[in-house]
Amino acid sequence: GAVVSQHPSRVICKSGTSVKIECRSLDFQATTMFWYRQFPKQSLMLMATSNEGSKATYEQGVEKDKFLINHASLTLSTLTVTSAHPEDSSFYICSARPQGRSVQKYASTDTQYFGPGTRLTVL
Amino acid sequence: DAKTTQPPSMDCAEGRAANLPCNHSTISGNEYVYWYRQIHSQGPQYIIHGLKNNETNEMASLIITEDRKSSTLILPHATLRDTAVYYCIVRPHEKLTFGTGTRLTIIP
Numbered sequence: 001g002a003v004v005s006q007h008p009s010r011v012i013c014k015s016g017t018s019v020k021i022e023c024r025s026l027d028f029q030a031t032t033m034f035w036y037r038q039f040p041k042q043s044l045m046l047m048a049t050s051n052e053g054s055k056a057t058y059e060q061g062v063e064k065d066k067f068l069i070n071h072a073s074l075t076l077s078t079l080t081v082t083s084a085h086p087e088d089s090s091f092y093i094c095s096a097r098p099q100g101r102s103v104q105k106y107a108s109t110d111t112q113y114f115g116p117g118t119r120l121t122v123l
Numbered sequence: 124d125a126k127t128t129q130p131p132s133m134d135c136a137e138g139r140a141a142n143l144p145c146n147h148s149t150i151s152g153n154e155y156v157y158w159y160r161q162i163h164s165q166g167p168q169y170i171i172h173g174l175k176n177n178e179t180n181e182m183a184s185l186i187i188t189e190d191r192k193s194s195t196l197i198l199p200h201a202t203l204r205d206t207a208v209y210y211c212i213v214r215p216h217e218k219l220t221f222g223t224g225t226r227l228t229i230i231p
């Protein structure tokens with residue numbers, strides 16, 4: 001239970017192109033989803049908080065025009081890396097927090113459940 | 124946010140209990156202690172969380188000291204698949220702040 005998926009799991013693209021990453025909560029609804037980035041041998045860094053039906057909240061230093069976030073439904077959030085460059089190559093991970101009414105006994109509304117991650121390589 | 128301190132690495136023999144310590148001396152009354160782990164090249168996996176009382180689930184036990192300034196995650200019978208980086212996080216609100224964690228290696 002409390003499964004979060006991401007697609008694609010791995011993507012390689014040319015510099016200057018845009019890449020969209022999807023994050024889905026499979027067995028619960030989530031009004032709030034989070035996007036993290038992890039560089040090699042480093043810890044996860046929160047990029048933004050995605051709220052269903054409203055604008056995302058970005059952490060300091062994260063360019064909102066470069067990392068577009070859309071949270072159009074209670075089970076889907078997307079992150080689009082626009083005009084990607086080699087320095088954007090990283091491991092992108094999303095998480096979702098179950099909404100109260102959809103929570104199952106095996107999940108907690110206080111807990112974030114993470115997707116498997118998407119490895120982006122920009123050539 | 125309360126900061127946490129964890130040893131950078133630990134080894135544990137397969138089949139033995141793995142005890143991972145975490146110091147959070149600046150924790151405040153409404154902050155929960157969360158544990159996640161990250162196996163190489165995967166997203167973090169939720170393990171357990173607690174406020175004051177000790178907690179146990181199918182994965183692990185969480186022991187929180189009475190003053191709440193430290194806690195210990197216990198994996199009762201470690202297997203090779205438990206090799207991962209373990210993160211102790213004190214969370215006052217929605218955001219999770221990941222530190223560097225403890226790299227636990229299970230030795231055959």
